[in-house]
Amino acid sequence: MKISIQREKSIESFEVSTGITLLAALYEIKEHKDASLTFSAGCRASVCGTCAVRVNGREELSCAYKVKEGDLVEPLQYHPILRDLKVNKHKAKETLVKSTAWLHEMQEAALTHSDEKLTETQTDCILCDSCYSACPVYAVNPDFLGPFALTRAYRYSSDKREGDAKNIINNIQTNGVWDCTLCGECTAVCPKGIDPKMDITMLRGTSLQFGHSDPSFATQSFGTPDFGAGGGFGF
Template sequence: MEITILRGEEAHSYNVELENVTLLSVLNNIKTKIDPTLTYSHGCRSGVCGSCAVRVNGREQLMCEYKPSDGDLVEPIRNARVIRDLVVDTSSIERFNCAGMGWSESFKAENVSAEEMERIETQSDCILCTSCFSACPVYAVNPNFIGPFALTRVWRYVNDPRERDSEAKMGAIQINGIWDCTLCGACVPVCPQSIAPMQDIKILRMKSGMLGYPDPTMNFGGGFDLGGWDF
């Protein structure tokens, strides 16, 4: 089986005699037996930590779960500075989470029903693998976009009945946040946890409207004349 890895500006091809194994096993084989200079990231090997995300044939995958085929092209995730080979700088995760306040600010001490916890269970499973971040086309025009993974985390906390100040989080995602998303859906199929960030962003938009935040994509100054009414 031949695997091609994009390393900087050059594509390096490797032949390995392995079948029905994960991409991580293939890269470990290459590093230990063929090319010790190959650099990549991994952690839990169980699809939990999210540190081994890469792109395979143009789609985001976790190396510890994906089983490669002959001719596969492996490259680092997009929208992040490449440090070396398949290793990228993921410091933007912390920066965007801070911008969106994607954490618990202050919990109220109260009992929460199983139904209420089930409502936020899926979003709680985000492993910050950056797959949706890599697939998102918005970064091509707005590098300050808070991003689908951070917005999903905001959704999780503003819907937690124990959160004291969910409105502050809603205010934090109005700029470079929910309204910058194109709702293209590219983030949905690449999530290894089956989270749908696009749907979460839609709900956050509706919640914003209920709180009185205007939709900046709407043109309220068009000057339309409808039967004496100016819009």
């Protein structure tokens, strides 16, 4: 079986064993064919998120993905490439700082089973950056907070133990909840079944409750007549 790997300046093809995971194939190449091949790996059990890459244009955990004939393997998008498939994830993690997605003001609160279920899935995030890589907004706005940080913002702003949810909501207005196109690409690639698209939709509702609004709303046209400066209809 042959797969192709995007390296620093070219795409190289390698023969690998059939019926194995992509991570196993990468180790096979490194051990027996090209010791210089560079990639990231960790737990090998879909827990740490370290091994995320793009396969045929879609984000995958290489420890879980089974290789197929003709696969094209590339590094994650919107990350500085260190070498081959290894990327620097520091910039993505910085979005957490900008969104202040953590518990700000702890208050005592009795949590019900329903309360725990509300953000249980979001807590399963393994920091793989797949949603960050899949987000098309980064192609036009590199300052976008992104689904990774916004899902975390939803997780903490929805926690009944957070005594200052408004602070989190205030900090995700610029390059945040209103910049998302709700395309759902982030939801499609999440290996843990998190739905950032829905989380962002919920954050928009909470933003409205705290007095915020979509900044592009005022510039939208709803087909009303343009009376112009002279008071007549404009044609």
